Amino acid sequence: MKKPLEGAALRAGAVAVALTAGLLTASPAGATAATGTGSVALAPQNAAAARPGNGRIIYDGLSGGRGVLKIKNGTPRDGVVTLVKGRTKAISIYVRAKSSASIKDVRDGSYRIYFTTGSRFSTSKRRFAVGAAYQRFNQRLKFVTTATSYSIWTITLHPVKGGKAQTSQINPKDYPA
Numbered sequence: 001m002k003k004p005l006e007g008a009a010l011r012a013g014a015v016a017v018a019l020t021a022g023l024l025t026a027s028p029a030g031a032t033a034a035t036g037t038g039s040v041a042l043a044p045q046n047a048a049a050a051r052p053g054n055g056r057i058i059y060d061g062l063s064g065g066r067g068v069l070k071i072k073n074g075t076p077r078d079g080v081v082t083l084v085k086g087r088t089k090a091i092s093i094y095v096r097a098k099s100s101a102s103i104k105d106v107r108d109g110s111y112r113i114y115f116t117t118g119s120r121f122s123t124s125k126r127r128f129a130v131g132a133a134y135q136r137f138n139q140r141l142k143f144v145t146t147a148t149s150y151s152i153w154t155i156t157l158h159p160v161k162g163g164k165a166q167t168s169q170i171n172p173k174d175y176p177a
Helices: none
Strands: 019-025 057-060 067-073 078-085 088-095 099-106 109-122 127-137 141-143 149-156 167-169
Touching: 067 078, 067 088, 078 099, 088 099, 141 149
Parallel strands: 067 149
Antiparallel strands: 019 149, 057 088, 067 099, 078 088, 078 109, 109 127, 109 141, 127 167
8 A cells, every 4th residue: 555645845835635545456256345437427407506415526527447536625615626637627526515525436547636615616617606716736646457456545625734745726717627
């Protein structure tokens, strides 16, 4: 199992977040495992609808792998986490304040992780209407699947004592909506 990130001290104004990874080996025949294969059906929503449910996939353009991304949102504001592979927006998930959610079907590859927090989420614009903040993790996450294992990453959107992952604030125009 990989260790949490270790590295340089945080810059002033950077948010400390925990970022851990691990590999889960395949289960023996007949055993069940939470591999998360399959796709998620997206139900239509209009802009006037209530805020999305926790763990709701709000964009699914590239899924179908075995990788898992676990997200912990300890902030008082809802968040959206978006994975981008190369220049392609892959998946976005809604994570309510003080909640956790997972994406269980991430394809292999290297991903840049963006997140936004705020309130009054607009499903049509895929943005928060009030108090939005936009950030991205400085390090990419690499998902790898072999015959006997697959990647599992855990990120937090809130500061964590001893957290070493760095994030950068980004221009809202640079957020992959």
